[in-house]
Amino acid sequence: MMGWAARFALVNAVALALTLFAVFQPWVALTGEVPVVIARKYLPFALVISALGTALVARFLPPERRRMFLARHFAVYAVVPLLLFVQSRASEPREAALGAIYLFAFAIWTAHALEGVWHIVANLADRTAALLLAAVFLVPFLALLPYHRAVMPTASDEPHYLVIVQSILSDGDFDLRDDYDSHAYMSFYPDVLPDRHAIDIGNAQYPIRDLGVPIVAALPFALAGRTAVLVLICLVGAALVAQLYQACRDLRIAARPAFLATAAASLAHPILTYTTQIYPELMAALALVVAARLLRDGRATSLARLAGASACVGVLPWLSTRAWLIAVGVGLVLAYCALRPVGVATGAARLRRIVA
Numbered sequence: 383m384m385g386w387a388a389r390f391a392l393v394n395a396v397a398l399a400l401t402l403f404a405v406f407q408p409w410v411a412l413t414g415e416v417p418v419v420i421a422r423k424y425l426p427f428a429l430v431i432s433a434l435g436t437a438l439v440a441r442f443l444p445p446e447r448r449r450m451f452l453a454r455h456f457a458v459y460a461v462v463p464l465l466l467f468v469q470s471r472a473s474e475p476r477e478a479a480l481g482a483i484y485l486f487a488f489a490i491w492t493a494h495a496l497e498g499v500w501h502i503v504a505n506l507a508d509r510t511a512a513l514l515l516a517a518v519f520l521v522p523f524l525a526l527l528p529y530h531r532a533v534m535p536t537a538s539d540e541p542h543y544l545v546i547v548q549s550i551l552s553d554g555d556f557d558l559r560d561d562y563d564s565h566a567y568m569s570f571y572p573d574v575l576p577d578r579h580a581i582d583i584g585n586a587q588y589p590i591r592d593l594g595v596p597i598v599a600a601l602p603f604a605l606a607g608r609t610a611v612l613v614l615i616c617l618v619g620a621a622l623v624a625q626l627y628q629a630c631r632d633l634r635i636a637a638r639p640a641f642l643a644t645a646a647a648s649l650a651h652p653i654l655t656y657t658t659q660i661y662p663e664l665m666a667a668l669a670l671v672v673a674a675r676l677l678r679d680g681r682a683t684s685l686a687r688l689a690g691a692s693a694c695v696g697v698l699p700w701l702s703t704r705a706w707l708i709a710v711g712v713g714l715v716l717a718y719c720a721l722r723p724v725g726v727a728t729g730a731a732r733l734r735r736i737v738a
């Protein structure tokens with residue numbers, strides 16, 4: 383007899399196969415480029431990751447709750463006929479309606495998953511609960527990313543961060559003149575950039591943007607372009623969710639209030655909104671929270687944790703010049719924790735050994 387995981391996987395496979403059969407009907411291709419991409423590419427992807435998220439939460443649920451939780455998951459597949467119905471209509475704005483349905487479906491899934499976590503979070507070890515929360519929130523982060531990727535180009539400072547990445551990969555330097563002149567950025571920006579975020583030094587143009595994000599994003603961009611960088615940002619957002627929950631627990635906040643606080647923060651600006659944009663804020667926030675957690679023991683902090691906190695403080699100014707004051711403040715706390723007081727007798731003994 384199959385276990386619950388195998389049965390759940392089988393039913394999802396059948397539902398996904400029916401979804402693919404429906405969205406690959408010939409008439410769907412006539413509805414426009416963005417609707418087709420949402421229906422045929424991003425919707426199946428989101429359905430797969432939501433099924434994985436549900437299975438992960440169900441693994442920790444008691445059997446009496448698991449059955450209803452798994453059955454409730456399949457309500458998310460209602461998004462398929464709704465999307466296809468809207469696509470079959472000629473009314474405008476079609477893309478806005480498709481986006482609203484898509485996002486609403488996965489907002490409902492997020493509420494479904496969090497309701498399951500609510501019943502078990504108090505019984506889990508802090509690290510396990512933090513990782514489970516991170517995995518749950520990674521689903522809406524990644525589900526939101528494709529819709530943003532399909533209908534919204536890079537904007538504001540985002541394309542300029544990616545131009546720096548292109549310069550690192552193509553030229554191995556930070557001179558952006560060739561990259562702006564060649565319009566290589568049109569792979570992720572649909573038009574000629576109206577300005578250049580660079581300063582002229584001789585014949586070169588060097589970036590005025592912070593270099594931390596481009597350096598970190600270079601490898602993902604080399605692998606899969608802008609999409610891979612956005613996935614990296616989503617992973618950073620999920621890591622931040624885990625660290626926020628553990629920070630609450632470090633402060634001796636009970637598991638369920640810590641869960642509610644973390645969920646509320648993760649579903650609001652700036653965490654949720656910045657997971658779809660290429661900016662340094664989430665990385666800087668993660669570095670700050672990790673440094674604070676590493677220093678939670680004050681002057682009893684171990685050398686390994688002091689080193690880790692030092693590394694986090696060190697990357698802050700590279701990620702954002704706005705983080706300089708934060709780095710100074712955390713650095714002072716770090717110095718306080720590192721410079722442990724030495725008693726008179728101990729100091730005299732050390733001095734005698736040095737002189738001898």
